[in-house]
Amino acid sequence: MTEQSAKRSAPSEERRTDRELVYAARDGDTLAFDALFYRYRDGIYRLGLAITKDPSHAEEIAVDTFSRAYRALARLEPEGSLRPWLYRVAVNLSYNRRPRKGVILSPLEDSANDTFQSEERSPSVLAEQAELRRIVLAAVDTLGPKHRVVVVLHYMNGLNLAEIAQVVDCPIGTVKSRLHYALRGLRAHLSAHPEFGIEPMSLLAPTSRRMVASAVEPLPGEPQ
C-alpha cells in the first residue's frame, strides 16, 4: 500500500487521537500504526537531521524510533500526544549515534533549494543567507547537548516550553533557563561576527521596538 493510498483509504485516522491509534494498533490495526507513522515521520526525521546533520542517519533514527514504538505498543499508554515519547527516543538515538567522518549538511544545499523556490532573490543574497545559516548552525554546535536540544526542539520543531519539558523530562523552568543560557551563549559566540554585530537587524529582522510592538496585542479596552 502506497503512502497516498494509505492516506486516502483512512481519512478518519487523521481525526483520531494518538491514544486511540495506539490502542487500535495494539489490536492489530495496521492502518492505525501507519497513521501514527505519517503523523510524526517528518518531525522525527528533521530532529535527527538537525542533530546529526546526516540525512542517512536521520532516516535510520526515524526507523529505529518507530520500530521501538512498534515493539512497545503493548506497553505504551500515551495520556495525550505520543510526540514527547517519540521525540525523546529520537533525541537519545541521535546523541548515541556517532557522526560519520566527512559527511556534513551543507547549507549550500538548502540555498540551492531556495533558488528553485524563489527566483526573485539574487545568487549573492542567497549565498549571503547561506553563510549566515552556516555561522548560526556552527554556533549552535558549540553549545552543550542539553542547551542544543532545547534550541533545536524550539526553533526547528516548533515546540513550546511545555512540550519541550515533556520531551526532555524536566520542569518548564529548567527548559526556560536552558533556552535563555543557550541564547546568551550564542550571543557571545556570534558577537565575533560583524554580520551580526553592527547592523544585524537590517539583515535579519526589523528593530527590536517594532518586533516587540508587533508581538504585543492591544490590551482589552486599550485604544488601537
Place this chain on the structure above:
Amino acid sequence: MACRAAEQKMADLFTGELHVRERLELEAHADSCARCDAALRDLLTISVALDRAYAPLRQRGTLLSPARVRLAARSEPQNVAPWWRIGFVGRLSEATMALGFAALVLGGSLDLAVKPDVIPAASAPSVIKDYMRTQPPYEETAYLRWLRFQLRAIGAVAVPAVRYPAGGQFDIEQRTNEDDWLNTGAPR
C-alpha cells in the same frame, strides 16, 4: 522591573509565552536600561537568525514507509537465550555446574565449609604430643638421647654417660643367648 527579572522575561518573549502586560513592562524597562536594551536587541537578532537558519530544514521531509519500520522491528534481534541455557543441554549443564560447585564446597577446596567456632587454646594439652613424647624412637642414637632426657625429666641423680657407638656397635657388652640360656634375665 529589575534587570534580572527582565532577563528572565526575555526567554518567554522568544517562545511567545509572555503575557501582553509583561511584554509592555519589558519594553518599558528596555527603554530605560541601555544594557537590557542591547541584550534584548541582540537576543532578538539571534532568535530571528535561528528561526531563519532552521527554516530550510523545516521544509525537508523523508519518503520512509511504515513497511520499513515493520521490517526493522521484526528483524531486530530479540533477547534469545544462549545455547547452554536451552532444552536438555541447558538443564544438564546447569545440573553439572551445581554438582561441581557443591563438591568443591564440601571438599573444602574453596574454603567455604563451615568452620568450628571454638578454636582449641594453645595451652590445652595435646594427647598426640604426649603419646609421641612417651614413645621411644626406633633409631639407636635418638633412643639414647630420648632415654637421657627421660631420666632428667624424672629427676634421676646420676645420668649414665652415653657413649655413642663407634664402628657400628655399642661399646657396651652385649648379652648373648649363651649367657642367659635359661632366659631368666638375671645378671651374670
